[in-house]
Amino acid sequence: MSKESHNLVNKENNDNANKEITLNHITKIEGHAKLDLSIKEGKITKCELSSVEGSRYFEGLVLGRQYFEAHEITSRICGICSSAHVIAAISAIEDALGYTPSKQTTELRKLLTIGERIRSHSTHLYFLALPDYLGYESALAMAPKYKSELKRALALVKAGNNIVRILSGRDLHPVSATVGGWLKLPTQEDLEQLKTELLNVKEEAVKTCELFFTLKCPDIETEGEWFSLKDHNEYALFGGEFCSSKSCFKRTDYKDFIKEYHEPRSTANFVVKSDHRYFVGALARFNNNHAQLSSDAKKLLEQSGIKLPSKNPFHNNIMQAIEIVHCIDHAIKICQELKIKNEPVDKVPLKAGRGVGCLEVPRGTLWHEYILDDKGVITYANIITPTAQNLLNMQEDIKTLVPAILNSKTKEDIVMDVEKLIRSYDPCFSCSAHFLEVNWEEK
Amino acid sequence: MVKAKTIIKNAPKIKPKVAFYGITGCAGCLLSVLFNEDEILDLIELIDLKAFPFIKEVNVEEKYDYVFIEGLVASKEDLEEVKRLRENATFVVSLGACACTGCIPAYRNFTLKENYEHLLYKKVEDLEDVQPTPVDMHIKVDHYIPGCPPNKKEILTFIRSVLRGKIPIPYSSPVCVECRQNGNECLLDVGKPCLGPITAGGCNSVCINGGLECWGCRGPSKDMNLELMIKILREKGFDDKFIQDRMRTFAGLKLPMLDEVIKHTKEKVGAKNE
Numbered sequence: 001m002s003k004e005s006h007n008l009v010n011k012e013n014n015d016n017a018n019k020e021i022t023l024n025h026i027t028k029i030e031g032h033a034k035l036d037l038s039i040k041e042g043k044i045t046k047c048e049l050s051s052v053e054g055s056r057y058f059e060g061l062v063l064g065r066q067y068f069e070a071h072e073i074t075s076r077i078c079g080i081c082s083s084a085h086v087i088a089a090i091s092a093i094e095d096a097l098g099y100t101p102s103k104q105t106t107e108l109r110k111l112l113t114i115g116e117r118i119r120s121h122s123t124h125l126y127f128l129a130l131p132d133y134l135g136y137e138s139a140l141a142m143a144p145k146y147k148s149e150l151k152r153a154l155a156l157v158k159a160g161n162n163i164v165r166i167l168s169g170r171d172l173h174p175v176s177a178t179v180g181g182w183l184k185l186p187t188q189e190d191l192e193q194l195k196t197e198l199l200n201v202k203e204e205a206v207k208t209c210e211l212f213f214t215l216k217c218p219d220i221e222t223e224g225e226w227f228s229l230k231d232h233n234e235y236a237l238f239g240g241e242f243c244s245s246k247s248c249f250k251r252t253d254y255k256d257f258i259k260e261y262h263e264p265r266s267t268a269n270f271v272v273k274s275d276h277r278y279f280v281g282a283l284a285r286f287n288n289n290h291a292q293l294s295s296d297a298k299k300l301l302e303q304s305g306i307k308l309p310s311k312n313p314f315h316n317n318i319m320q321a322i323e324i325v326h327c328i329d330h331a332i333k334i335c336q337e338l339k340i341k342n343e344p345v346d347k348v349p350l351k352a353g354r355g356v357g358c359l360e361v362p363r364g365t366l367w368h369e370y371i372l373d374d375k376g377v378i379t380y381a382n383i384i385t386p387t388a389q390n391l392l393n394m395q396e397d398i399k400t401l402v403p404a405i406l407n408s409k410t411k412e413d414i415v416m417d418v419e420k421l422i423r424s425y426d427p428c429f430s431c432s433a434h435f436l437e438v439n440w441e442e443k
Numbered sequence: 444m445v446k447a448k449t450i451i452k453n454a455p456k457i458k459p460k461v462a463f464y465g466i467t468g469c470a471g472c473l474l475s476v477l478f479n480e481d482e483i484l485d486l487i488e489l490i491d492l493k494a495f496p497f498i499k500e501v502n503v504e505e506k507y508d509y510v511f512i513e514g515l516v517a518s519k520e521d522l523e524e525v526k527r528l529r530e531n532a533t534f535v536v537s538l539g540a541c542a543c544t545g546c547i548p549a550y551r552n553f554t555l556k557e558n559y560e561h562l563l564y565k566k567v568e569d570l571e572d573v574q575p576t577p578v579d580m581h582i583k584v585d586h587y588i589p590g591c592p593p594n595k596k597e598i599l600t601f602i603r604s605v606l607r608g609k610i611p612i613p614y615s616s617p618v619c620v621e622c623r624q625n626g627n628e629c630l631l632d633v634g635k636p637c638l639g640p641i642t643a644g645g646c647n648s649v650c651i652n653g654g655l656e657c658w659g660c661r662g663p664s665k666d667m668n669l670e671l672m673i674k675i676l677r678e679k680g681f682d683d684k685f686i687q688d689r690m691r692t693f694a695g696l697k698l699p700m701l702d703e704v705i706k707h708t709k710e711k712v713g714a715k716n717e
Binding site for chain 1: 466472474478492514515521548551558575649652653
């Protein structure tokens with residue numbers, strides 16, 4: 001049972017009217033973040049979510065480097081979504097050089113990022129999110145009672161990792177993807193083997209959905225708009241424009257509609273669209289593109305009982321679970337249809353230019369932009385991660401959530417719900433987590 | 444792969460107290476622990492896991508037998524954290540390239556300040572940037588598991604060795620040894636700037652197997668011939684800026700002699716040409 005369903009009388013209710021909560025170290029997220037929350041007379045007077053990750057300045061590190069080095073360097077932004085950064089960087093560089101990759105290269109890049117999404121979602125759902133709902137401090141602590149669930153998680157993680165490793169050489173920081181093609185191509189037998197593994201593990205993905213459908217979550221609505229790529233040809237991965245329900249933007253013009261700003265307290269930038277907050281990720285993708293899901297994913301969506309569009313951020317986890325099924329189906333399709341041809345890496349002619357790489361990655365839409373001079377040297381770089389785009393929305397949602405539960409829950413449960421909310425966005429503070437150490441300071 | 448030598452005849456009967464901590468980094472090395480999908484659940488039962496904030500809510504601060512640290516020191520908070528961990532640990536293990544060499548974030552030490560000055564979005568009140576540096580520049584490190592990322596099986600081998608009362612010894616040959624064993628075409632021969640000859644192996648030449656030249660993520664090999672490496676790269680047509688940038692991308696702080704060697708070999712070439 002989830003903790004949501006209990007109805008305990010909270011002895012400390014009266015104390016909740018005035019609270020100062022500092023979550024110095026949010027656990028079970030990628031990277032380091034903190035939250036400062038003050039409540040006076042039942043109203044939130046301060047709510048600041050900040051990345052406290054040491055700065056690494058990747059956009060500065062690639063300056064002066066060659067065009068074929070950007071993806072190796074920016075891969076290190078994030079371990080769990082390193083393939084995403086690699087493909088975003090390569091796409092941006094190729095865009096700057098006016099080069100269009102072959103269909104085979106594009107399909108393999110898609111397969112790589114799909115594999116990464118399967119392992120990223122599985123890791124997040126089981127190891128970072130689920131323990132909150134089942135009332136455990138960690139997935140490892142669940143082992144005695146939930147061994148089969150953990151084995152299922154690891155089987156899914158392994159299936160995703162196998163795709164990444166077979167296509168790119170290893171589980172993280174892929175080596176074989178490069179500007180102009182693929183340094184070492186997988187064989188037809190490799191794809192055949194992946195297909196078999198994916199078919200075997202699909203049932204585990206379906207069971208994951210069924211498990212997450214049973215979890216109860218608070219009923220709140222975010223005020224932020226959702227955004228994702230929207231592609232006429234498929235459930236968007238690399239193609240299409242950046243869209244909400246109301247409007248679409250051309251990716252190359254992203255700077256006209258996305259603005260980054262700094263909060264002096266945070267090492268991650270905040271991002272707004274036309275001065276309004278928005279969110280990206282699985283829920284945004286489902287809101288926009290659910291009609292293009294695989295038929296089994298669609299069935300599961302129906303089974304979930306969730307009506308789209310949804311603006312409940314807690315639904316993001318459920319959409320991630322269903323998305324694993326869709327990703328497995330899409331990966332199987334690629335493995336089945338792709339006939340590997342021996343394509344050496346293209347030598348791309350150099351020219352000065354600007355390029356934008358934009359793709360859907362586990363946590364939302366990822367942006368890379370580079371400017372090259374005529375010798376292929378990088379003179380400008382800009383990277384906007386999904387977590388940076390979600391940060392403001394996450395923070396503002398806390399302001400929506402806390403008043404709604406302030407009088408009915410214990411302080412421990414309020415903190416738990418806040419942590420759940422943050423984790424439902426699957427934030428990556430390396431890209432921008434690790435743990436919420438909670439200090440209550442009563443005023 | 445890590446080899447091991449026996450130091451204790453009888454393996455300890457009490458489970459070792461182990462902690463995994465991350466400071467500034469990409470979380471990839473901690474994930475590499477978890478990504479031992481077939482072994483992790485059994486392994487966890489053999490140790491007393493006291494802390495692993497990446498996947499645990501409850502992290503006990505006490506004396507640990509082994510602390511694995513992922514990431515590099517890049518903020519004041521990181522510095523305080525590694526000092527605290529050192530005080531609490533019998534053995535500190537640097538897990539991955541950031542902890543071992545400073546990896547790519549420490550490459551900032553060799554870039555122009557104007558390249559990142561405009562990115563100083565973190566004039567954060569209670570967070571101060573410190574020079575990005577590997578863990579062993581601040582505290583004593585007992586063991587190293589290098590690589591970006593480390594080979595996940597290597598982490599497993601390390602822990603298993605410890606459990607058997609053995610202390611793992613690092614792989615000392617350059618990447619080329621395993622690369623040759625794997626039957627790869629030499630990427631230097633085809634004109635790629637491969638740093639395999641001067642880089643510590645133990646990675647099973649994973650990058651070259653996948654078609655990518657070695658970037659030196661495991662740090663300099665013992666007895667490397669830096670002078671010869673520079674000479675070969677120059678012969679292949681790479682200029683000194685490129686050579687320096689490449690060598691410093693993953694392990695610049697472990698090559699403090701690089702400027703000197705570049706200068707010295709240049710003079711030699713000059714003298715020969717005269």
